[in-house]
Amino acid sequence: MDTTLSAEQEELRRTVERFTNEVVRPVSQHHDETKTFPYDVVAQMGELGLFGLPFPEEYGGMGGDYFTLCLALEELARVDQSVAITLEAGCSLGTMPVYLFGTDAQKQEWLPRLTSGEILGAFGLTEPEAGSDAGGTKTTAVLEDGHWRINGSKQFITNSGTDITGLVTVTAVTGVREGGSKEISAIMIPTPADGFTAEPAYNKVGWNASDTHPLSFDDVIVPEENLLGERGRGYAQFLRILDEGRIAIAALAVGAAQGCVDESVRYARERKSMGQPIGKYQAIEFKLARMEARAWTARAAYYAAAAKMLSGKPFKKEAAIAKMVASEAAMDNARDATQIHGGYGFMNEYVVSRHYRDSKILEIGEGTTEVQLMLIGRQLGL
Template sequence: MSLDHRLSAEHEELRRTVEEFAHDVVAPKIGDFYERHEFPYEIVREMGRMGLFGLPFPEEYGGMGGDYLALGIALEELARVDSSVAITLEAGVSLGAMPVYSFGTEEQKREWLPRMCSGEILGAFGLTEPECGSDAGGTRTTAVREGDQWVINGTKCFITNSGTDITGLVTVTAVTGRTEDGRPLISSIIVPSGTPGFTVAEPYSKVGWNASDTRELSFADVRVPVENLLGEEGRGYAQFLRILDEGRIAISALATGLAQGCVDESLRYAKERRAFGRPIGDNQAIQFKLADMEMKAHTSRLAWRDAASRLVSGEPFKKEAALAKLYSSTVAVDNAREATQIHGGYGFMNEFPVARMWRDSKILEIGEGTSEVQRMLIAREMGLMG
């Protein structure tokens, strides 16, 4: 395959459009939402009108007919300004709508996708549990079939987009049976918001991503029709391994955006801030920091675009997705730390975007597979089973 990851004219037009939206609409407003820990409904609605939630889906389901590369481009440009808005889009598409599109029946697709693609509703993905994070196979939530219904009991935690006023559904993984040797059969089931017994907790108090929605969910004898099974019974774990592989590309694009945003803000500051009678950017120590930050963001961009290109062309991409996610999240943390250092005391003030970026960066080494999990996946793809 070609390693030329320069954008097509169509993708470049999308990039410019989202860049303009991020700077003109998101940047002036998001700081206030962030400080109030408030979900930015008006910004999300505008993203829906732009078609961002439908980027990688076919037009027949209300999508824009694009691809995963287009989604990554949008995520990177948004995250250059703010990660709360970017993760709302990432989770809404990669974790909310993509499972329905990839594994749903035709009826499920037509019922849910048009509204998710338009941003009218958000979908969420309920995998993580209080005692089951990286070990997704340790799921304790259960779903027992009683007649024509599934009865769900359990708890999920750290679920993005699960408690907003426009959340329409949460797809949850649950144990629906056991194999002959006692291993759990994990299935995926769609639970519409407002279903009796489905309780959404108050938002978490978080270090970062403060303008995004993250909640704990509980299910107490929640009953949904058997038709809400997503894909084959017992295949939920395999389904979401695939979804997480794809999602790592999206997180890598988001992390790249944050890393580049740190460069943008630090370069601007280094040209404007004066010390000892001259701009601090005249100092070689600052120049070298910025050069290293730019190098890392550039390489991160190549990594996620390579993985996305492989996905789009139907090639194997598991290792490349893990490589991209591992590298990009590390770079995001590194650049956020250096950006704060370049800004000095101002970098510790929330009025400066780098303060948000510093707070938002760390979760990128944890969510959708920790850095340790990425190293495990990479080693396995290299033939080291362990």
Template sequence: MVDFTLGEELEALRDSVREFAHDVVAPVIGDYYERHAFPYDLVRQMGKMGLFGLPFPEEWGGMGGDYFALCIALEELARVDSSVAVTLEAGISLGAMPIYRYGTDAQKHQWLPKLTSGEALAAFGLTEPGAGSDAAGTLTRAVLDESTDEWVINGSKAFITNSGTDITALVTVTAVTGTNPDGSKELTAIIVPSGTPGFTVQPGYSKVGWCASDTHELSFDDVRVPAANLLGERGRGYAQFLRILDEGRVAFAALGVGLAQGCVDESVAYARQRHAFGRPIGANQAIQFKIADMESRAHTARLAYYDAASRLVNGRDFKRQAAIAKLASSDAAMLNAREATQVHGGYGFMNETPVGRMYRDAKILEIGEGTSEVQRMIISRSMGL
């Protein structure tokens, strides 16, 4: 028998995060969003709630949960705001998780307690101005100076989340460190602490959405870090980060479902209270059917990420399911955001309304952590095509 009912612990987590999102995030996030300001106070409170430690063992300061718990929290946050949700998602799946998965004991002891408590954030430096979906096109280079036992890094990264906050502790970057026997680039992951000489965080982007999250271009000019800052195995950086991206797509899917469901929540509430021609607009079948389709999309996408997350935490292959969940959730988010804006009419076009923000936030879900086209490539290749 297949049962999609969540256990008591996950239900309790869902309730607590939902309460936090509605009572704490919702009243203030619009102001942060309009000012393009990073919500340090909200991040601090999420840290105190233990959200940044959800999928990590207690020995590293975590909550002893798993990716399913993280996904539940992300969905509830994104029902209200995606900037806060992606700060948590990137802080865990792209920031702390590479250290946990591939770090040495010394690296874990140095960084994980700060990251799992929310005291500090870490970022994932993969994308470059000329290398997005094609990560093998990486141009950033790192050379090992054997005389000083240091990596010397030169290059740049683009669109990096959580990379320039006052509490950003490090960025893990992928760099070309040589050539493989087959002639391809040898890619290696290296930890670069914030404040390292030559490491410059460029001014924040002016973004269409996620306006209360932190995103920067990064430049590296003869940046020197100890050889011990190698993360994982030399030459395995690409493979390591493919695994990290697969996991991250499950979390990203949960975020997309949250946005899609948030559009439903706002549309139902508005359709009940907005009157036209002497009755609530929700009494009109055209609106009813539109919202019914929105709910169907959110529900279907939720089942997809539940499946992917279940496979992940149970040690089963989940790569195809992660791609399906990410594709389904981003499609649902985009379509629901458009329809929610239509339900709200002129009010939906105003940035200060939740659906106005959701409409702006939805598009990046078809791009970040692997475009929708990349997800279709993964799915079709897994079918032998």
């Protein structure tokens, strides 16, 4: 597989790299420390077209593909994972379900605003007893006189409580199938809405500038036509979204892993001990070499998964491998980068300290490492 970027892809990568260094980097520490959402950065991301990267021009998108989104995520995540996950969740979880499963009317109504970054979309799947286990879903949607009445709650929902959140799609039990299993459908809730509450934001270990809330629904009423896709197919639809999203998360994790390499190489060249840069010592050199090897391997994995997805071939196993390998590379590199920086690595003003706090969630969100192992095992026929 040729991993050389085309001229257009390289131009995009460089554009996002410049944006990251000139716009994102100067304010990252502030938003991390104050746990504030970077509205100005997100607005400029919208102006740059990043929220529309993988969507057709007819809906206000940039006419690119999923791989171009991954390239942008990698560059952003080298410096700020919170900003990167805002883009990833906005595109993959907020907009992609409408694009893939929406009616023509739903696409015309929602996609131009989502792809421009005017509003953010969110997707509510996880509940206290439901996530990977669809049978645990307790949120309900009852059809009454042409409207859905929604009651229940969700947790850990990204982009769900910002001032520019405009759409939250949720999975809900809409009936019972023959045999007694739950019929789960996806329903769009325009926000704000009566009965919809974004509860106080979580006090998180990392991703401090990313917006994450538990949600509650108390007799939220939306029109029947807000059903997204086929009734009873909501969970299956979201599994497809997760398969694609794992490639995007892998790209984000590669950016974090590479960011740790970049920051550590810079530090190893400048920091001197016993009269020479610490990078001259084999102990540091070998640690950096292993970090670079992890980032390179993880990048190759998500490139391969993206290529298979875009070719129209089954890619579930490749996506799971990419997500697992990349998230572990990010966590391992963050630990080693902190060690190389010594005491400075424990100070929050250093980028590697943020990566140390931020990277752990990459092994949990959008499918834990254990879930990826299970998926890979099943694809092996076990």
